[in-house]
Amino acid sequence: MSKEPAAEPRWLTDEEQYAWQCYLHATTLLEDHLDRQLQRDAGMPHVYYGLLVHLSRAPRRRMRMTELAQNMKITRSRLSHAIARLEKNGWVHRENCPSDKRGQNAHLTDEGMRVLEKAAPGHVAAVRAAMFDRLSPEQIRQLADICRVMADGLQPKGADLPWLR
Amino acid sequence: MSKEPAAEPRWLTDEEQYAWQCYLHATTLLEDHLDRQLQRDAGMPHVYYGLLVHLSRAPRRRMRMTELAQNMKITRSRLSHAIARLEKNGWVHRENCPSDKRGQNAHLTDEGMRVLEKAAPGHVAAVRAAMFDRLSPEQIRQLADICRVMADGLQPKGADLPWLR
DNA sequence: CACCCCTTGTTAAATCTTCAATAACTCATC
DNA sequence: GATGAGTTATTGAAGATTTAACAAGGGGTG
Numbered sequence: 001m002s003k004e005p006a007a008e009p010r011w012l013t014d015e016e017q018y019a020w021q022c023y024l025h026a027t028t029l030l031e032d033h034l035d036r037q038l039q040r041d042a043g044m045p046h047v048y049y050g051l052l053v054h055l056s057r058a059p060r061r062r063m064r065m066t067e068l069a070q071n072m073k074i075t076r077s078r079l080s081h082a083i084a085r086l087e088k089n090g091w092v093h094r095e096n097c098p099s100d101k102r103g104q105n106a107h108l109t110d111e112g113m114r115v116l117e118k119a120a121p122g123h124v125a126a127v128r129a130a131m132f133d134r135l136s137p138e139q140i141r142q143l144a145d146i147c148r149v150m151a152d153g154l155q156p157k158g159a160d161l162p163w164l165r
Numbered sequence: 166m167s168k169e170p171a172a173e174p175r176w177l178t179d180e181e182q183y184a185w186q187c188y189l190h191a192t193t194l195l196e197d198h199l200d201r202q203l204q205r206d207a208g209m210p211h212v213y214y215g216l217l218v219h220l221s222r223a224p225r226r227r228m229r230m231t232e233l234a235q236n237m238k239i240t241r242s243r244l245s246h247a248i249a250r251l252e253k254n255g256w257v258h259r260e261n262c263p264s265d266k267r268g269q270n271a272h273l274t275d276e277g278m279r280v281l282e283k284a285a286p287g288h289v290a291a292v293r294a295a296m297f298d299r300l301s302p303e304q305i306r307q308l309a310d311i312c313r314v315m316a317d318g319l320q321p322k323g324a325d326l327p328w329l330r
Numbered sequence: 331c332a333c334c335c336c337t338t339g340t341t342a343a344a345t346c347t348t349c350a351a352t353a354a355c356t357c358a359t360c
Numbered sequence: 361g362a363t364g365a366g367t368t369a370t371t372g373a374a375g376a377t378t379t380a381a382c383a384a385g386g387g388g389t390g
Contacts, residue, residue, distance in 0.1 A: 026312035121174035
């Protein structure tokens with residue numbers, strides 16, 4: 001039954017193309033900018049910094065690997081590599097999960113906490129300078145709405161389905 | 166004069182933190198999604214596809230390396246590696262620039278054009294499904310405005326200043 | 331218990347990106 | 361036309377990410 005290869009793809013309108021170009025430029029430039037800012041000031045890329053932030057907010061600064069990966073929207077594999085690197089730096093420590101012998105908890109060490117606290121002000125300043133100090137309060141709300149819609153559409157539907165491939 | 170280390174960093178408000186989280190989730194998920202879609206359907210990551218698109222729109226399908234890098238907001242180094250890979254695939258061809266012996270032109274080959282044309286419909290569909298079919302026309306305008314402001318703030322001020330580090 | 335399927339987390343290899351260094355060339359000035 | 365400063369593009373090495381495959385444990389069913 002009807003399996004034609006989409007006779008006429010609906011191309012983007014001029015407005016959509018423009019928006020798409022702006023989006024790609026903004027996201028690329030911002031990610032690059034923050035990666036460099038953090039690499040310079042804290043010796044790690046942006047995603048790694050995000051991992052420390054998440055851990056610092058978790059109860060007892062601990063989180064299961066899978067949960068952390070889900071919160072950060074990255075694969076478990078990527079997380080494994082990242083935590084391995086952060087552990088080598090002494091900023092995170094792995095420990096076995098008591099309730100599940102397969103599991104691992106990532107634990108933000110005191111030294112990791114110090115690194116985070118030292119890097120945070122500069123990073124917030126960079127994020128502000130790039131985004132929040134340039135947008136109106138209304139635009140910030142609009143951006144949140146827009147991004148929430150997009151993220152919802154890209155998340156696995158069932159909360160427990162094979163997540164991220 | 167006044168060189169204190171920013172006495173009190175202005176942290177993000179709750180609204181700003183929420184918007185930032187949404188932004189990070191949406192951009193991460195979308196980029197991952199498109200990377201996988203294109204890797205699967207066209208055998209290349211999203212940025213490489215973008216390179217082919219840009220070349221296909223250039224006069225005579227040719228562009229100077231630096232100009233292409235600037236348009237794509239990536240470093241020349243990254244572009245060199247990427248073009249080397251695309252050239253190995255036979256999708257792009259390098260040629261010397263007639264007017265500047267230092268220069269190189271990247272040229273989209275016929276085969277590259279075919280690959281692009283074959284990949285385009287699926288890619289547009291993915292972008293639509295993730296973004297444009299989920300947002301209202303007004304939201305699309307808002308997004309473009311927001312991203313333009315951010316991109317402007319992250320661009321080098323002088324058009325000819327050492328660009329992107 | 332035995333069986334099977336699912337989840338958790340890691341790993342190796344291939345690929346991609348970043349960073350710093352470099353060769354080759356242009357252009358302005360002397 | 362020589363000198364020197366800046367531009368163009370590339371390279372190798374180190375670091376990061378993806379992919380597929382895997383070991384090991386959980387948890388339900390007979």
